[in-house]
Amino acid sequence: MSSPALHIVKPNIVVPLGSSADTPIKVTIESSTLLQLIETIYENNDSTPTQTRTVGTLLGTRSDDGSNIEVKECYIVPHKEEDEELTIEEAFHISAFHLYKRANQELQVIGWFSTSPELDAYTGLFHEFYAKGSCAPYQPVLLTLQYRDNDSGEIISPIVKTYISSPVGLPPNSGIVRKLNLEKIGSYAFVPIPNEVTYSKNELTTLKYLSEASKKEDRSFDLKGLDELKQMSSTVNQISDLIKILQDYTERAAKGEIEGDNRIGQLLLSNLNYKLSEVDVDDFKKDFETHVNDTMLLQYLASCIKQQLDLSAKLTNFITPEDAVAD
Numbered sequence: 001m002s003s004p005a006l007h008i009v010k011p012n013i014v015v016p017l018g019s020s021a022d023t024p025i026k027v028t029i030e031s032s033t034l035l036q037l038i039e040t041i042y043e044n045n046d047s048t049p050t051q052t053r054t055v056g057t058l059l060g061t062r063s064d065d066g067s068n069i070e071v072k073e074c075y076i077v078p079h080k081e082e083d084e085e086l087t088i089e090e091a092f093h094i095s096a097f098h099l100y101k102r103a104n105q106e107l108q109v110i111g112w113f114s115t116s117p118e119l120d121a122y123t124g125l126f127h128e129f130y131a132k133g134s135c136a137p138y139q140p141v142l143l144t145l146q147y148r149d150n151d152s153g154e155i156i157s158p159i160v161k162t163y164i165s166s167p168v169g170l171p172p173n174s175g176i177v178r179k180l181n182l183e184k185i186g187s188y189a190f191v192p193i194p195n196e197v198t199y200s201k202n203e204l205t206t207l208k209y210l211s212e213a214s215k216k217e218d219r220s221f222d223l224k225g226l227d228e229l230k231q232m233s234s235t236v237n238q239i240s241d242l243i244k245i246l247q248d249y250t251e252r253a254a255k256g257e258i259e260g261d262n263r264i265g266q267l268l269l270s271n272l273n274y275k276l277s278e279v280d281v282d283d284f285k286k287d288f289e290t291h292v293n294d295t296m297l298l299q300y301l302a303s304c305i306k307q308q309l310d311l312s313a314k315l316t317n318f319i320t321p322e323d324a325v326a327d
Contacts, residue, residue, distance in 0.1 A: 057109055
């Protein structure tokens with residue numbers, strides 16, 4: 001019995017000795033790269049308002065087994081879409097890549113990005129350009145970034161999706177393709193893969209202040225009144241609110257009022273080594289004070305040892321080697 005299902009097979013590609021071409025299973029995007037991508041897209045749209053999409057190259061690194069990809073840099077590649085024909089400025093792409101390569105030798109072309117969330121006929125042509133060019137013999141990764149609502153055109157929070165591909169149909173070197181003189185270009189099936197935007201604690205704090213400033217008319221935020229104690233107090237209050245939300249969720253899930261999420265339960269089990277209900281507040285306070293006292297004692301002893309070493313070094317300078325032998 002025939003099945004209408006489409007079976008996608010991972011392509012057989014030749015890789016250099018000692019390397020791997022396994023299919024990527026996760027894409028990690030640095031927050032600075034995402035902000036750079038958004039900024040360049042806005043600048044490019046202002047200069048070319050009639051262009052339907054902005055495309056460009058993604059630079060980054062691959063893990064040893066090829067399963068994880070980290071996106072670190074990106075740049076726009078000029079192109080034209082006219083009368084179902086696509087023209088890509090390959091010379092600009094190569095020159096820009098060599099320029100980034102001079103600054104960081106670890107960078108390599110890992111794929112391309114597009115501001116069009118839809119996968120159309122041009123998508124296959126763009127993918128063909130990178131699959132047979134700078135990304136070979138590895139599979140290029142496609143990153144789509146949607147920053148406007150398709151219906152209203154209003155600016156929305158960025159929606160990032162990543163894909164890998166597999167060729168569909170007859171291979172280009174097939175005898176049937178040559179006999180029928182068919183043009184086998186840009187035939188791919190795209191499969192979504194998970195992605196994650198990473199950021200440091202400093203970047204997260206900066207983004208929080210920027211978010212607070214964006215809510216004001218003058219777009220400013222005063223940092224003078226935020227000393228270390230106030231920042232710690234604000235952070236503790238946020239953690240306390242999150243704990244209350246989590247506690248309310250677990251209680252409602254335990255009573256059957258809402259359906260629990262298995263992923264949240266697994267995350268709690270993997271991160272909590274004790275039960276919160278068995279923690280006594282007085283015992284926790286006592287243990288915390290003991291830990292603080294031990295830390296202060298170690299700091300005091302380290303300070304005393306440092307002072308003794310400094311004093312010994314100063315006294316040694318007053319005693320010459322001849323006096324030491326005489327003694």
